[in-house]
Amino acid sequence: xxxxxxxxxxxxxxxxxxxxxxxxxxxxxxxxxxxxxxxxxxxxxxxxxxxxxxxxxxxxxxxxxxxxxxxxxxxxxxxxxxxxxxxxxxxxxxxxxxxxxxxxxxxxxxxxxxxxxxxxxxxxxxxxxxxxxxxxxxxxxxxxxxxxxxxxxxxxxxxxxxxxxxxxxxxxxxxxxxxxxxxxxxxxxxxxxxxxxxxxxxxxxxxxxxxxxxxxxxx
Numbered sequence: 416x417x418x419x420x421x422x423x424x425x426x427x428x429x430x431x432x433x434x435x436x437x438x439x440x441x442x443x444x445x446x447x448x449x450x451x452x453x454x455x456x457x458x459x460x461x462x463x464x465x466x467x468x469x470x471x472x473x474x475x476x477x478x479x480x481x482x483x484x485x486x487x488x489x490x491x492x493x494x495x496x497x498x499x500x501x502x503x504x505x506x507x508x509x510x511x512x513x514x515x516x517x518x519x520x521x522x523x524x525x526x527x528x529x530x531x532x533x534x535x536x537x538x539x540x541x542x543x544x545x546x547x548x549x550x551x552x553x554x555x556x557x558x559x560x561x562x563x564x565x566x567x568x569x570x571x572x573x574x575x576x577x578x579x580x581x582x583x584x585x586x587x588x589x590x591x592x593x594x595x596x597x598x599x600x601x602x603x604x605x606x607x608x609x610x611x612x613x614x615x616x617x618x619x620x621x622x623x624x625x626x627x628x629x630x631x632x633x634x
Contacts, residue, residue: 474611481592481604493592494599496608497580501525504534504582509619511539511579515548516595523552530560538562539622541575543634553634563622563631578606584615 442457449457478490501508501522508526515523530536536559543549543564556562565575578598581587590606592598609615625631 474609474613476610477608479588479590479606479608481599481602483603491608493590493604493606496588496606497592497594497599498522500580500582500586500588501529504529506583507535507537507581509537509539509579509581509622511575511577512546512549512594513541513574513576513578514593514595515540515546516593517548518596518599519548519594520551522594523548527552527555527560530555530557533559536560537622539575539631540564540634542566556634562634563626564634565631579618581615581618584619585612586610587615587618 441461442454445457445460446452446454452460479493479496480488480490481493482488502525508529510526526536526538538552538561540546540549540562541564543553543562544566549562552560552562567573578590578592578594579588587609588606589609590604592602592604592606598604622631626633
């Protein structure tokens with residue numbers, strides 16, 4: 416903490432108040448009250464306080480795991496989280512699929528049904544021409560079901576490798592697990608379930624920018 420001769424509690428309370436009341440002018444206000452601090456120190460403190468104020472205290476993060484049945488762990492399973500998220504979606508689903516197996520067929524049907532009821536689905540796919548399991552989804556494309564393909568022609572090793580599901584711009588699962596039996600049950604996979612409007616919006620913004628940049632093309 417800068418300013419060793421300054422009462423730290425008074426300093427922090429003053430900064431919080433000044434930043435909350437007038438962020439743009441917080442630095443000169445703090446310097447006028449605490450001339451011992453340099454402008455750089457004041458600026459760093461204001462940035463720190465603003466960052467803390469911007470954090471959504473309601474954000475929650477929990478561990479999501481795929482593990483052998485005999486392995487007991489105090490965490491939610493990937494399969495249960497994926498299923499519950501898709502079933503409870505009311506407004507939107509953003510989902511990526513590096514690979515999609517027949518094991519996921521029943522949830523594919525749920526996604527189609529959701530889109531037919533007005534839930535806006537954006538499905539991002541890796542090299543869809545090599546994945547016949549997407550054929551059914553392709554038949555139901557429409558206003559509420561959009562499929563976007565990533566196909567890299569220059570670098571054959573490049574791929575859409577992200578595995579994410581985000582619903583209603585509220586909950587986001589970021590995981591190593593594919594949409595397959597081994598991803599959901601057979602492998603050892605780790606992920607996090609993030610309950611945060613802010614993170615969900617950031618994720619949606621990233622994929623929207625990738626579409627506009629023509630990294631993905633609509634199928």
